[in-house]
Every structure is written in structure tokens, then in C-alpha cells.
Amino acid sequence: MLIAQQLRVKGRHYDLVPPTSLQASSGSLLLVAGELQPQRTALALTLSARMKPSDGKISWDRSSNLGHLRRRSALIDSPGVNEPEQHLSVKDLVTEDLALLPRRYRGIRRGADWIKVNAFEDIADVWVDEVPAARRLGLLCALALANPEVDLLLVDSPDRHCSDPADWLPQLEALAQDPGRPLCIVATVTAVPEQWTGAVVRLANPTLPAAEPATGPDAAAEPETRALEVEESQDNS
Template sequence: MLSVQQLHVKGRRDYLLPPTSLQAARGELLLVSGKRQDQRTALALTLSGRMKPTAGSIDWDGGTRIKRLRQDSAVVDAPGVNEPEPHLSVRDLVTEDLALIPRRYRGALLSTPWLKVNRFEDIAGRWAEELPADRRLELLTALALANPHTDLLVADSPDRHSGDPADWLPRLEELAYDAGRPLAVVAVVGSVPPDWTGPITEIGNAAPAPESADALNPETEDAR
């Protein structure tokens, strides 16, 4: 289980990530909403151990070591971080991503047989930027899971490629509820689909409540 308490990252003037608490169990898809793309990406990177928080705690399967969190997690399609370069073909993208898998897990993984086994041959010659939203997510999550050590999947703003939840939600549900490989799956989204009945939370849910008007104006009490 992933358990996060009061996690936040300070920026120059404002919170890059406002204080946020959440829990995501294996075999579960958690949707976390946030209006700002920079905050969504900051949360995705922090949850996966790629960004150091200013304060707060992250517990993954009973441990707090960031190194283990990084090894066990994958962040998917973070803008400006690991989203596919537009000039790459799917075949080249697969080659690059497979090369990042630790050698002890990689074995003889090559792009051509991997594309065939995972049923992406039909898009192998296409540019990454022209993929439909659903196929894009299928490809990127499959690449993330090519590392057998990945147990936590964090998808950064999958809804930015399509306003239709059918283009991204079913794939993430499929991965979360796969009994053969129980993953903890977190999707950080711009908005939660209206018919979603699973667990949800929002960025900044642990931020302190703003001070009341009376607290901000000490003369109020004397005027009563």
C-alpha cells in the first residue's frame, strides 16, 4: 500500500505541491484531481520518488526508503519529464524505453519481438505524437510494466489527451484489477469523470484551512 501524509513541495512563491494526503492499495485505482498541470506533475513525481518533498511522509509497503519507492514505481507520460518526444517513432520509443530497464530484468528484450508479443505491430511505424489517446496509454503503461519490479503505477494527466474517459479509464482499471499482477495505480487528473464510483481525492486536501475573517481582523471582536 502507498500511504502519504501531509506531502508538499514548496516552489519559489507558492506551493508546487500543496499539502496532500492519500492512500492507494494494491488492486485499486485511485483518482487524484488537480486543476494545475504543474501541481499534477509534481504529485506524480513525488509519489514515485522522482522529486524530493519539502515535508511530509511517504510509506510504501511498510517502508519509507525513497530508493525502494523509485525501484518499485513508474511514472507514466509526465509532461516535460518522460512524455514521448514527438519526433520519435513508436519503434524508436520502445527501443529507448526497453534500454532503461535494469539489465538483470531486461534480458534479450528487443523492440521488434516486444512489439509483436504486446500487439503493437500495427503502430510500430507511426509517430508517437499521432497516436490516439487510448493506444498511447496502452503503449506507455505496457512499457512501464516491462520492468517486472514495477508494482506502483502513477499516470500523469492521462485525460489531457482526450476529454472522453473511455480513452484512458478502462486501461487503468484493467491494470489495477489484474489479479495476476496486483498493482497500486494512481491517476492524477484534471477532473474526475462524473460516473466514477471508485476512490478519489484531490491535490491540496491536507492544506490548512484559511484563517477566518475574524482571525485576520483582531479589531472585529472589540467592535462587537
């Protein structure tokens, strides 16, 4: 079970993740709704142990060790973090992702073989940004699950690729409840689909501090933005 208690991530001007508590178990899908993309991404990064929280506690399988959480989780399609580069074809993406697997899990070494076994031959030569939303999601989840240690998926804003929840919601539900490999899935979304009757957590909108009067020649300058810092990938050996 994934448990977060009063999890918080500070930002420069407002909390990227306001104090948030949630829990999700294997075999279930939890939707976390937030209006701002930086908040959704920060939460996905934190729940997958790619970013350390400023406050609060987080645990997976009764362990609060962030290294354990990182090994057991996968971050899916996070904007500006690990979303596939547009210049890649599906074949190239698969080859790159398989090369990142820990060596002991590299059962299928050739991307072409993996594509055939997992039934993605119809999109092998398609540019990643041209792949339909449902197929894109299925591909990225399948690549993450090529690592048998992964049993927690953090899917960042799948609804940004399409306006129809049918392109992602049923797929995530079915994946979570797969009897052969039940998963815990947390998806951050802009809005909760009307047909969804499962568990929901809503991120509070940020409260911005009162602005001080701007003076001087730089008063009209663009405000600084804070980039999310992501820890380097663990050694694959």
C-alpha cells in the same frame, strides 16, 4: 500500500503540492484531481520518488526509503519530464525504453520482438504524437511493466490527450485489478469523470501571496517560472 501523510512540495510562488494525505493499495485505482498541471506533475514526481518532498511522509509497502519507492514505481507520460518525444516512432520509443531496463530484466532485447509479443505491430511505424490516446496509454504502461519490480504506476494527466474518459479510465481500472499482476495506480487528472465512483483526492488550489506594487523599468517583465528538478535515473547495472 502507498501512504502519504501531509505531503508538501514548496514552489517559488505557491505550494506545488499543498499539504496532501492519501493512501492507495494494490489492486486499486486512485484519482487525484488538480486544476494546475505543475501541481499534478509535482505530485506524480513526489509519489514516485523522482522528487523529494519539502514536508510530510511517504511510504510504500511499509518502507519510507525513497530508493525502495523509486525502484518499485514508474512515472507514466509526465509532461516536460518523461513524455515521449514527438519525433520518435513507436518502434524507436520501444527500443529506447527497453535499453533503460536493468540488465537482469532485459528478456526481450529487440524492440521489434517486444512489439510483436505485446501486440503493438499496428502502430509500430506511427509517430508517437499521432498514436490514439487509449493506445498510447496502453503502450506506455506496458513498457513500464516490462520491469517486473514495478507494481506502482503514477500516471500524469492521462485526460490531457482526450476529452472522453473512456479512452483511459476503464483501461487503468482493468490494469489495476489484473489478477495476474495487481497494481497500485494513482492517476492525476484535471477533473474527475462523472461515472467514477471510486476513491478520489482533490488538491487544494494554491493561495498566492499578496503582490507588492511593481516599480522600476522591469515592472512589466514576465514572472520567473520554476522548473521541476528530476533526479537522475538510477544506474541500470
